Amino acid sequence: MINELIALKVKEEQLKDSGSLNHHAFNDITDLRNTLTASLPPESRAEIDHVVSGFVHDFLNGSLANSGGFQQSDEPAITALPNPVPGAITPTVLDNTPPDIPGDVGGFEAGEDIAVNTETPVHEGHWSDSIYFSEDGSDVEKIYSASGQPELREIRRPAFDAWQEDGIPDTDYTLNPHAYNSLFKSGRKDIMPDDVLDALSSNSMPGENGSLKFVNPVTGTRVFVNPKTKQVVGIQPGDFGD
Structure with a gap:
């Protein structure tokens, strides 16, 4: 908006300097200025008009460079800068290819x-x-334990359902109904499938009544397997007594 106001002010001053009597041109400039600043409060419009008028005055009188205090008073004033030549500035192209890491x-x-x-x-x-x-x-x-979180407990059942029907992944075992039902009772509601899978990936040891016992070395969860039926028949949390 400021650039447009400056352009309008320059045009207005040029008309005045030329002694123009073209009232339509002056009216058009006024209408455009009012349109650009219509959303501003009166005090803001007055302040902007004051700043723009001062800028254009210094510009047209060759004193713009000195008005900001960036040059000494005896330095030549810069009245205008040439427009940049299209295409004169060559953009820098950065290579974003990640470096090779040996080995x-x-x-x-x-x-x-x-x-x-x-x-x-x-x-x-x-x-x-x-x-x-x-x-x-x-x-x-x-995730070895649901830790009482409802959203984690909800994803247990579909996994354990599949273990009953299709078997336990990466094993020769299935989950029998007794072990399945026990997983949803007090004390076992937080046991997650990862806990059971990591127990079954450990070395087996003799369990009760001829079963095989597998223990998750991290959580202590115990999984009992009937070697004849290839079924998981019991699952106990690590804090259950032997």
């Missing part, structure tokens, strides 16, 4: 297990015990 130093292999502090918070209300890097290299959080 991918510091990277992680896909599928690699990374041990972390068991008291490292991942998000509010949950403590992660490990981080797993999936085949595509992205890190996937392992």
Whole structure:
């Protein structure tokens, strides 16, 4: 807006200096000025008009450079600057190609297990015990406990339903009805699928009544398997007594 007001003021002063009697031109300038400042309060319009008038006066009288105090009084005034020549300024093109890192130093292999502090918070209300890097290299959080969070407890049932029907991933076992039902009873409501899977990935040991016992080394959760039927028949949290 200021640039337009300055242009109008310059045109108005040029008409005055030339002794023009073209009242239509003066009226057009006034109308355009009022349109540009219509949304401003009266005091702001008056202040802007004062500043623009002073600027144009100094510009037309060759004293613009000295009016701001940036030059000494005996220095020649700059009355105008030439317009830049189109295309004269060549833009700088930056190369955003990431540098090569010899040998991918510091990277992680896909599928690699990374041990972390068991008291490292991942998000509010949950403590992660490990981080797993999936085949595509992205890190996937392992969640061993729902910690009473309803949104985590809700995702347990679909997984355990699938274990009954289709078997437990990466094992030869299925989840029998007794073990399935126990997972939704007091004391076991926070056991997450990752907890059971990591228990089953450990070495087995003799359990009760000829069963095999698997223990998650991080949480202590115990999983009992009938070796004859290949079914998980019991799951106990780590704080349950032997």
